[in-house]
Amino acid sequence: MTGTFTALPAFFLCGPKRGPVEQPFLQVQRTMARVFLGGLLALGWCGQSYAQSLMPDKAPVQNWSFNGPLGHFDLAAVQRGYGVFAGVCAACHSLKDVHFADMAQTGLTPDEVIALAASWKVPVAVGSERLRKGLPDDAFPNPYTTPEAARAANNGAVPPDLSRIGVLYPGGPDRIFALLTGYDTGPKQAGGQGAAPPGFANRYAIAHRTAMPPPLHQDAVVNADGTPATVEQEAKDVTTFLAWVSAPHADSKRRLGVGVALYLCFLAILLVILKRRIWSHVAK
Template sequence: MVRFLGFGAGLVFVIALLVAALLPREDVPADPIKAIHEHARSAHWQHDGPLGMGVFGTYDRAQLQRGFQVYKEVCSACHGLRLVAFRNLSEIGFSAAEVKALAKAKEVPSINPQTGEAATRPALPSDHWPNPFPNEVAARAANNNALPPDLSLIIKARPDGQNYVYSLLTGYDKAPPKGFDVPQGLHFNPYFHSVNIAMAKPLNDGQVSYADGTNASVDQMSKDVVAFLRWTSEPELETRRQVGVGAIIFLGILSLLAFLTYRRVWAGIAH
């Protein structure tokens, strides 16, 4: 009797599995966000080298300085750059005097040596770029509960980072599809993962004045600040590529010498 009941239960279970496998499944509703989300557009970057192969590319110092200007005048109001010290800016072409002036214009947290109370002081070249907010709570309170990310490593922190950030900065002019409602306090940007982003359009034509006379269009400013942020993410990029090319040349010469030595050693040996 027990075997019969066990056999019957197993048979019912098998029939249920077969029915579930053979019955047509209901179509999964399409995600409306995925339908309007767009992938990042590709742009040409000098530091990626010819054909984007990233072997012989070098940073354009003039572009890096323009990008720093965009960050300083626009982005730094909300976004920090905590891994970059003022003295690092000498690597993109600023003189020692310019670095000191840039640092002196910023205030950093300090301690009053006489009272021991919290205070501020002009930054030194050895100091890091100050955060625009004292803490996360203050940052969220000032940005409708959204936390502006630190931009030091933003290019490496996002897939296809430089093209993504470039597309994001230039994607605000695209209108949402008909019937798509953007929640209050958010802004439509098809390159953002949820297409609704808390950050308002940060750049407008002519928003900064470049000293070298470059036209400060949204597209140009976006490319410049992205190039600067690529440098903050990978300041060693040029050195690493130089070492890599040198290593390849060295190994090539060593391989040729090893082959010639092999031919010389075995030249008198009959096959």
């Protein structure tokens, strides 16, 4: 833990390294697949298998540090995950219910929080185009001024707010991780299904298509603690960050719970003894 905290001052300074996000579709194979699909439709059994193929795959269960009633957040991963969010996700996604000051709970000092906030630009007023440096009391800024702007910039899809995504997303952190790493980038994916639906092939998304371009790339961020930034590592860290942001007090709650449960167990034992003693002379 201490190692993490000493490595911190530099971590929020890590900048985004944005790679190419879109893979060009392979037109020929898409056409071939369309022909193949048309053949299936003609055979008449496609309806069912097509509907089945639209169901998102079951995300493999991951061994998260925060799993289970006695789990706890790996704060080093949360901090690295913040780096991924700031460098990658924040280009399109908001985190409107979270303030920069909330990051203090990941183990940052007040000075580090001020520096973190200052690395962001926030509008001077709601809806304003003019920007100023962020302060700890500011919320994470929305990359788009209006939902229309978001829709226009993302092919008609509005990137969801991520404040509670860890509890809201069906499938939870396991599926977030699976979605981030589950892009089908092979030549097969180019097979446009029927009328070439927009988006990117991902078997963990609804209908196996998602509007989100593959967000993570090797070395998209530089981790201050020297952890190699592979796609898998980035996905793991940012998922831990998003799970933490969705329930930032889960650890405090669990710690409190252990103390209270121990206290109540002790009290219950004393009360059982006391009750037996008081009732000892009462004839049944």
